[in-house]
Amino acid sequence: MKNEAVSQINESHTFDLKLKGFKVYPIETSVHPLPSYTRRDFYKICMVTGKSDINYADRGIIVEGTYLFFGNPHIPYSSELLSAGLTGYACLFTEEFLKSNDRSESLQESPFFKIGGNPVFILTETQKKYIGDIFERMLAEQEADYAFKSDLIRNYIILMIHEALKFQPPDNFHKHHNASSRIATLFLNHLEKQFPIDGIEQPLKLKTAQDYANVLSVHVNHLNRAVMEITAKTTSTHIAERIISExxxxxxxxxxxxxxxxxxxxxxxxxxxxxxxxxxxxxTPRSFRMEAV
Known part of the structure; x- marks a missing residue:
């Protein structure tokens, strides 16, 4: 029954997200609020109060109190509930939703979402109130009829990210010694460095897993195993998704x-x-362009 409840919660949130590119919802449950340790198709920011054991890529941390968590669809994560329940808020969004008018920087380059970054922040009571107010505003706008509510919600997400940049991350995030994490990080960094493309005079140079393996001086099978282990996606899938996004x-x-x-x-x-x-x-590219106008 517990696993069934988790599945229903995740399915409903993800269904709305695929339609809108964004979903915000309150959390008040004794059921695990985070999906299983696997890849996802959306970014996640949640502020919850409780005690959890969070595993993110090849690292883990036990947090208690109120904390802010940033989830990246390219990096597997999970959370084991250690208290009677969790309360708070969460929002799911695609990178396209957040960056609909800006290609300048990928979320994968953010210190919160990239491999090696710190996705967990313990909040003070003042910070909890401030972030909670932002979530409440997003909840209200999500149900409103305001024509530009997507732009407003997008600004709220960006504001939350900027506020988090001011916070001091916990120093007890333990890192497991894992060569796969280092290789996957290098791969993702090289992938992002190719974008955005500013002109046709400098076309994309690295297009295959073998291209990246050559740059990183590792065997392509080693690269593929490392990327799959850390991100639960193949190297080719990462490349294809980034090319399509661009x-x-x-x-x-x-x-x-x-x-x-x-x-x-x-x-x-x-x-x-x-x-x-x-x-x-x-x-087709042509029909996509015509629909986007």
Missing amino acids: AKALLHHTDWSIAEVAYALGFEYPTHFNNYFKRLTGN
């Missing part, structure tokens, strides 16, 4: 031709790009 941004925010976008992303022929984009999104 393709959508270029199609939406530039006036480049489809051929120019294809070339900038490392495709020799536009037809290869068209087939690649349609296979991963179910849509």
